């Protein structure tokens with residue numbers, strides 16, 4: 001067996017006196033699509049920002065492809081592709097210019113033809129000379145994903161990649177995520193869509209109040225918790241992943 005692409009161990013993150021992530025541990029195998037699920041404020045984005053090297057944890061470690069990510073941020077940067085929850089790009093630049101810029105930041109040289117090809121790959125061939133802000137929401141999502149994978153990363157982190165997409169674009173994005181995996185990538189994504197988690201993720205972690213409360217394949221979690229009284233109480237028939245999620249995390253809306 002090969003070593004995991006990502007190991008998060010004992011991660012704790014505080015914002016002042018507020019503990020956002022509390023002793024969280026999980027690991028991701030190579031070629032895996034892994035979903036990080038949890039109610040608003042559960043600590044998903046915070047966890048991703050530590051893996052991305054944007055934030056220092058209070059305690060804990062992150063290993064990416066065998067490398068200590070906190071000690072060697074530059075060494076792991078090239079292995080990582082990142083799409084943030086709210087991405088914005090320099091407003092006035094065109095997609096071709098932006099893609100060239102970001103490729104350059106990763107040390108990838110793309111000539112005009114290659115830029116065109118990449119944009120066409122993402123269904124954005126006709127928008128090459130448009131500014132980012134003139135794209136529709138779904139096109140913006142696709143473009144930010146094309147930037148995240150411009151250097152063909154080993155590990156791709158996606159924070160709510162399908163939020164705001166229509167069903168067609170969502171399906172298309174799922175297909176692309178599958179294809180990235182087929183090309184040897186591993187993916188961590190967050191989502192509030194249980195349908196999405198169930199159809200694209202090999203395994204999911206449910207987190208709440210910064211801590212891990214369940215981990216496994218979607219079907220495995222349903223099987224494991226179907227008779228849990230908290231899940232039975234909220235299910236309206238055959239328990240679904242959403243019933244498990246709500247049963248385990250409670251029905252209250254988070255602030």
Ligand SMILES: Nc1ncnc2c1ncn2[C@@H]1O[C@H](COP(=O)(O)OP(=O)(O)OP(=O)(O)O)[C@@H](O)[C@H]1O
Pocket residue numbers: 015018019020038039040041042043044045046047
């Ligand atoms: N920059 C920050 N400063 C202070 N507190 C923060 C900051 N960012 C997040 N938090 C707090 O940390 C907790 C975790 O937030 P985080 O953004 O990681 O949640 P999330 O799981 O991504 O939620 P969502 O589903 O709403 O995106 C929340 O209580 C949030 O209010």
Ligand SMILES: [Mg+2]
Pocket residue numbers: 044045046085159
């Ligand atoms: Mg978030």
